[in-house]
Amino acid sequence: xxxxxxxxxxxxxxxxxxxxxxxxxxxxxxxxxxxxxxxxxxxxxxxxxxxxxxxxxxxxxxxxxxxxxxxxxxxxxxxxxxxxxxxxxxxxxxxxxxxxxxxxxxxxxxxxxxxxxxxxxxxxxxxxxxxxxxxxxxxxxxxxxxxxxxxxxxxxxxxxxxxxxxxxxxxxxxxxxxxxxxxxxxxxxxxxxxxxxxxxxxxxxxxxxxxxxxxxxxxxxxxxxxxxxxxxxxxxxxxxxxxxxxxxxxxxxxxxxxxxxxxxxxxxxxxxxxxxxxxxxxxxxxxxxxxxxxxxxxxxxxxxxxxxxxxxxx
Ligand SMILES: Nc1ncnc2c1ncn2[C@@H]1O[C@H](COP(=O)(O)OP(=O)(O)OP(=O)(O)O)[C@@H](O)[C@H]1O
Ligand SMILES: [Mg+2]
Numbered sequence: 001x002x003x004x005x006x007x008x009x010x011x012x013x014x015x016x017x018x019x020x021x022x023x024x025x026x027x028x029x030x031x032x033x034x035x036x037x038x039x040x041x042x043x044x045x046x047x048x049x050x051x052x053x054x055x056x057x058x059x060x061x062x063x064x065x066x067x068x069x070x071x072x073x074x075x076x077x078x079x080x081x082x083x084x085x086x087x088x089x090x091x092x093x094x095x096x097x098x099x100x101x102x103x104x105x106x107x108x109x110x111x112x113x114x115x116x117x118x119x120x121x122x123x124x125x126x127x128x129x130x131x132x133x134x135x136x137x138x139x140x141x142x143x144x145x146x147x148x149x150x151x152x153x154x155x156x157x158x159x160x161x162x163x164x165x166x167x168x169x170x171x172x173x174x175x176x177x178x179x180x181x182x183x184x185x186x187x188x189x190x191x192x193x194x195x196x197x198x199x200x201x202x203x204x205x206x207x208x209x210x211x212x213x214x215x216x217x218x219x220x221x222x223x224x225x226x227x228x229x230x231x232x233x234x235x236x237x238x239x240x241x242x243x244x245x246x247x248x249x250x251x252x253x254x255x256x257x258x259x260x261x262x263x264x265x266x267x268x269x270x271x272x273x274x275x276x277x278x279x280x281x282x283x284x285x286x287x288x289x290x291x292x293x294x295x296x297x298x299x300x301x302x303x304x305x306x307x308x309x310x311x312x313x314x
Contacts, residue, residue: 001033003070004170004202005055010067012047012054012226022273024050026226026281027067030204032170032219037196037203039217039234041210041249043270047226048206052172055204056092057082072169088118091163095175097155101147107158108143111165118166130161135191153184160192164199171196172204177212189215210253214238222246225271225281232305242300242307245282280310 012025025047032038040048053059055069057079069077071090082090094100101110108127115123131139134157147155156176163171173192177185193216196203207213213220214234221231222243230243241247248266268285271277280286283293288311297308 004034004072005032006070008068013064014062024226024273032202035200036218037205037216039213039220040206041213042223045270046223049174052174088166090170091168092172093159093163093176096179097159100159103147106146114162134161152180156188168201170202174206229308236305242302242305242312243309244286244288
């Protein structure tokens with residue numbers, strides 16, 4: 001199976017008033033194979049959106065980016081290279097569909113603009129078929145509507161339709177269900193999974209909701225304070241989490257696939273991005289902490305899982 005995306009040692013610093021004052025990404029490594037889904041999960045502020053933004057080449061000018069991003073047959077991509085394929089070979093859907101569309105243009109006008117830029121022929125028929133494929137039963141009415149006239153769920157379906165117009169190789173979905181209520185969010189998740197099965201694009205699925213990530217992902221990467229702390233096949237990470245942070249995350253959420261037990265919150269907070277982190281960033285919240293945790297943890301292989309921890313043994 002060929003690799004669609006490989007991210008190696010991705011680091012991002014922000015430079016404000018000529019001073020580098022935080023390092024929200026501290027060496028992210030990820031890989032997505034053709035037609036597969038990698039789910040990224042982690043608490044708020046851990047660097048999920050920043051990872052997606054860096055991959056898309058959309059970081060603000062105050063950001064300093066290091067590391068490499070390889071995409072499909074293109075090899076290592078510069079920000080300039082990425083701009084040339086952004087919106088066609090690699091597309092993205094965002095958390096809040098209400099703010100992702102321009103309120104003063106109809107959906108038809110906005111989808112037509114994208115289709116024209118992608119060089120799509122027979123645009124009216126293509127848009128109708130695309131909207132039907134995302135479960136919108138009255139495409140004509142949707143095309144004539146303005147964003148405020150549609151529900152959040154319908155708008156999110158429109159955004160998925162827009163992102164898939166160019167038949168991308170990779171779709172990045174950043175919290176696509178977080179702004180929706182639980183039932184609609186679940187329908188959108190099911191839709192995304194079925195579209196991926198049918199159309200074969202690879203996906204980077206980002207969420208702080210472990211259950212949503214587990215539902216659509218083949219593999220999972222758990223991020224903490226700008227680093228991947230555990231990665232592996234989704235069912236293994238969910239059923240046999242190895243890193244103390246992953247165990248804490250899974251122990252803190254209700255799960256439909258497990259017998260009911262007591263939910264336990266992880267004590268403490270994610271370190272501020274202004275903290276100069278030395279060694280394992282999770283150490284100060286970790287009940288397994290030992291003296292060596294103040295040094296950079298090794299990557300330990302346990303079956304198909306990789307875990308960044310001093311205490312976990314192979
Ligand atoms: N433009 C920016 N300038 C300075 N710092 C930034 C900027 N954008 C993001 N950051 C920093 O990067 C950190 C990671 O942000 P990011 O948006 O990736 O978090 P996230 O994991 O997506 O969180 P959430 O679950 O809330 O969406 C933030 O804590 C923030 O301090
Ligand atoms: Mg985010």
